[in-house]
Amino acid sequence: MNSETTPTASVLIIGNEILSGKTQDANLAYLATELASLGIAVIEARVIRDDTATIVAVLNEARVRHTYVFTTGGIGPTHDDITAAAIAKAFGVELELSQEALGRLTASGREVNDARRKMAMVPAGATLIDNSVSAAPGFRLENVFVLAGIPKIARAMFEAAKPELETAAAILSAAITVEGSEGVIAAPLGAIADSNTTVEIGSYPFSRDGRFGTTLVVRGTDRDAIHQAMNAIRESLRGLGLPFTDA
Amino acid sequence: MNSETTPTASVLIIGNEILSGKTQDANLAYLATELASLGIAVIEARVIRDDTATIVAVLNEARVRHTYVFTTGGIGPTHDDITAAAIAKAFGVELELSQEALGRLTASGREVNDARRKMAMVPAGATLIDNSVSAAPGFRLENVFVLAGIPKIARAMFEAAKPELETAAAILSAAITVEGSEGVIAAPLGAIADSNTTVEIGSYPFSRDGRFGTTLVVRGTDRDAIHQAMNAIRESLRGLGLPFTDA
DSSP, X not given: OOTTTSOEEEEEEEOHHHHTTSSOOOHXXXXXXXXXXXXXXXXXXXXXXXXXXXXXXXXXXXXXXSSEEEEESOOSSSTTOOHHHHHHHHHTOOEEEOHHHHHHHHHTTSOOOHHHHHTTEEETTOEEEOOTTTSOOEEEETTEEEEOSSHHHHHHHHHHHGGGSOOOSOOEEEEEEESSOHHHHHHHHHHHHHHOTTSEEEEEEEEETTXXXXXXXXXXXXXXXXXXXXXXXXHHHHHHTOOEEEO | OOTTTSOEEEEEEEOHHHHTTSSOOOHHHHHHHHHHHTTOEEEEEEEEOSOHHHHHHHHHHHHHHSSEEEEESOXXXXXXXXXXXXXXXXXXXXXXXXXXXXXHHXXXXXXXXXXXXXXXXXXXXXXXXXXXXXXXOEEEETTEEEEOSSHHHHHHHHHHHGGGSOOOSOOEEEEEEESSOHHHHHHHHHHHHHTOTTSEEEEEEEEETTEEEEEEEEEESOHHHHHHHHHHHHHHHHHHTOOEEEO
């Protein structure tokens, strides 16, 4: 892939519950898949604690390195929801009450108590990201998109924010599953990777029903180049006598 | 939790396939749960690409900050398996053939071709981590434990490495599920968190069958302190008239 022209993204998953093993993250795979279809490559993801200093440091590192940063988690009403305040701090701006956000919370029909009012506090200069599921909005500040942690809401917010993203040629992929372990395929596959440098070729072993197999994936933005690399791989597998199927 | 006495860990998930959204990571939740039971707190996790410079930089940052670093992925025989070489580079040591590892591969009965021989290359000074599933070992270098990416093998390797870890009082947790959104609970919960500072209290909203609920989790190493905080939470929920069940 041509990384010079591909917009990049960093995903910051904020929440002690992911790091305790209590909750399985489901947002990274979703965001990565969606962003790839928009031509935006997710270069890194970090799972960090609900800790102001950590959020500030990690966000400030990520937002200068990548075209976009997407955060998930920590924008609810409880004491451990510190993402909005930490992001304001990272940008050196005040956290302020958004009348627009407060209006949406009020319109949603639930009592707006002090805790819920907290969900209408956003960094100065932020624009709101619609939440079609539960009213309380996410927000965008410069290249940082702040989404909820609940997957259903994170998805709704991402859909709402999508039209704002600068896109590029979609990152396409093709994959096949091989009955056989990586050790047999490695040498020819390495040669194919060496002579198909405009695509990224990955080999991912797996174990299923006690047998080992390998998924081979070719990714890139050039459909013809993917096609050519896949053909070379198929031909090589036939030569090795290894059965394979489209994955 | 008393972070001064709790050993800490960083988990580095190495692999383009996780960042493409193609593969859902399953190792973080496993490692975090296991490590918590050993009293080792996972403070951060990073998902990074199969890129030497990135692995070197991220590993060198993590290994000085944490008691332990666990990596998963990139130790197979294919061209995109660069973890062992990158770790040697991070430590400034040579990558060398381990006769012991080669012996295990040979004993496993598979043909040891050049590609598989690569799986016997480990950084100088590393000790092997047994792989009861498919022979090819992981390795440990100082405080860095290098595990396979396939969850079944990562687990077997972790089990093998476990006796080498310095442990502390297990990080315990108790949790309840509340029928009600966070907004109602936030204020009393914040007060309880303020007066129970030896435990960590987390509030995790979820959406299930179209209804919102909240899981409240109390974590810490002191069983009595967890018990006390949970009792305060239960009492508060009863006062609010919110139904709850043990999670």
